[in-house]
Amino acid sequence: MENNYERYLEIKRKQNTNEVSRAIHREMSRKRIKDGRRREWESKNRDKISEYNQYRKMNKHHDITDEEWESCKKYFGYACAYCGITENESIELYGQRLHKDHFHHMGSNEIDNCIPACKVCNSSKNDHDFYEWFQRPDIFDLDKFEVIDGWLSIFE
Ligand SMILES: [Zn+2]
Numbered sequence: 001m002e003n004n005y006e007r008y009l010e011i012k013r014k015q016n017t018n019e020v021s022r023a024i025h026r027e028m029s030r031k032r033i034k035d036g037r038r039r040e041w042e043s044k045n046r047d048k049i050s051e052y053n054q055y056r057k058m059n060k061h062h063d064i065t066d067e068e069w070e071s072c073k074k075y076f077g078y079a080c081a082y083c084g085i086t087e088n089e090s091i092e093l094y095g096q097r098l099h100k101d102h103f104h105h106m107g108s109n110e111i112d113n114c115i116p117a118c119k120v121c122n123s124s125k126n127d128h129d130f131y132e133w134f135q136r137p138d139i140f141d142l143d144k145f146e147v148i149d150g151w152l153s154i155f156e
Pocket residue numbers: 080081082083084085117118119120121122
């Protein structure tokens with residue numbers, strides 16, 4: 001964890017601010033591919049992937065259906081993708097269900113840009129670029145990043 005974070009900071013230092021986010025994503029994805037972790041994830045989740053590819057074929061260019069939202073939350077274990085608080089905890093603590101967060105602030109309203117987030121993370125992320133926001137040491141979590149990246153890779 002600490003080593004990963006060190007590496008993360010190293011990457012960050014090498015890039016100028018504008019390039020940081022893309023570089024981090026590339027580097028982390030490359031590392032996962034190299035590690036075979038992505039392949040491992042894909043082989044474990046083949047059903048999920050084909051299920052979502054089916055969805056995608058059937059449901060092009062529209063907003064998120066209840067079914068899609070349910071599947072998205074299911075993938076993330078009915079928890080905030082950023083801090084891990086569950087939907088039930090979210091209801092208890094904040095009186096609100098999980099929000100449909102736009103991964104890319106200016107991105108689509110479709111499922112391929114949708115991440116479940118609690119009220120606190122949703123408003124903390126607000127209109128920040130994900131990668132800029134997520135590199136805050138109190139928020140950064142490589143494991144959570146990998147889960148998020150896995151979800152997004154379904155739609156690549
Ligand atoms: Zn959260």
